[in-house]
Amino acid sequence: EVQLVESGGGxxxxxxxxxxxxxxxxxxxxxxxxxxxxxxxxxxxxWISYISTSSTNIFYADSVRGRFTVSRDNAKNSFxxxxxxLRAEDTAVYYCARDQDWxxxxxxxxxPVTVSx
Amino acid sequence: xxxxxxxxxxxxxxxxxxxxxCTGTSSDVGGYNYVSWYQQHPxxxxxxxxxxxxxxxxxxxDRFSGSKSGDTASLTISGLQAEDEADYYCCSYAGSYSxxxxxxxxxxxx
Numbered sequence: 001e002v003q004l005v006e007s008g009g010g011x012x013x014x015x016x017x018x019x020x021x022x023x024x025x026x027x028x029x030x031x032x033x034x035x036x037x038x039x040x041x042x043x044x045x046x047w048i049s050y051i052s053t054s055s056t057n058i059f060y061a062d063s064v065r066g067r068f069t070v071s072r073d074n075a076k077n078s079f080x081x082x083x084x085x086l087r088a089e090d091t092a093v094y095y096c097a098r099d100q101d102w103x104x105x106x107x108x109x110x111x112p113v114t115v116s117x
Numbered sequence: 118x119x120x121x122x123x124x125x126x127x128x129x130x131x132x133x134x135x136x137x138x139c140t141g142t143s144s145d146v147g148g149y150n151y152v153s154w155y156q157q158h159p160x161x162x163x164x165x166x167x168x169x170x171x172x173x174x175x176x177x178x179d180r181f182s183g184s185k186s187g188d189t190a191s192l193t194i195s196g197l198q199a200e201d202e203a204d205y206y207c208c209s210y211a212g213s214y215s216x217x218x219x220x221x222x223x224x225x226x227x
Contacts, residue, residue, distance in 0.1 A: 033214075035216070037216075037218075044120065044206060044218055044219065044220045044221040045155070045163065045206050045208070045218040045221070046218065047208075047215060047216040047217065047218065050214045050215065050216075052214075057214060059213065059214040059215060061215070095162060095163070100168075101151075101169075102149070102151040102210040103151055103153045103165070103168040103169060103208075103210075104153065104165070104208060104216065105153075105165050105168060105174070106165075107162050107163055107164075107165075108162065109162050110162050
């Protein structure tokens with residue numbers, strides 16, 4: 001069974017940093033690109049980042065480019081989102097999602113991030 | 118990219134059918150057959166109910182169906198049930214390793 005488990009969320013002040021993790025199991029992690037998607041309170045879903053299987057291709061939404069960095073460790077079946085220079089508008093639940101032929105099929109349960117002074 | 122356009126809400130009575138539209142552009146919905154739909158109950162993670170426009174993952178009832186015409190995709194739920202009350206989001210691959218979501222539609226089962 002495919003499982004994705006996010007961790008690392010919490011509360012941080014504006015300008016601060018957080019590192020989210022996503023632990024994968026139930027499939028050959030190194031075979032699949034991965035994505036981060038977020039959902040602000042009471043709002044819709046927003047795709048924010050993609051990383052290819054070997055980390056060769058990495059892409060970001062305009063809203064986070066230059067502040068967030070995605071990475072993965074295939075040996076540990078994990079991938080990460082380093083979030084710097086956090087803003088109030090980054091407050092959201094962050095989900096990791098597995099790419100399967102250009103569809104985001106499997107999702108984790110999400111980890112909440114609150115940016116507030 | 119701009120978010121895909123969905124109606125904010127739809128409603129129907131048990132047993133009826135409802136359709137949720139999702140309008141994009143030729144750069145996303147119209148350009149790829151990689152449209153997916155998600156069901157989200159309050160406080161829960163999104164769950165995929167359709168992908169590749171029309172395909173249902175294992176375990177999703179055939180009451181859920183999808184279609185696409187031009188830049189607009191649609192989700193139809195037939196034989197509405199109380200447990201179908203949820204938020205529904207469409208999503209399309211938008212090229213260059215990016216995805217775009219719709220703003221979400223709240224389905225109320227009357």
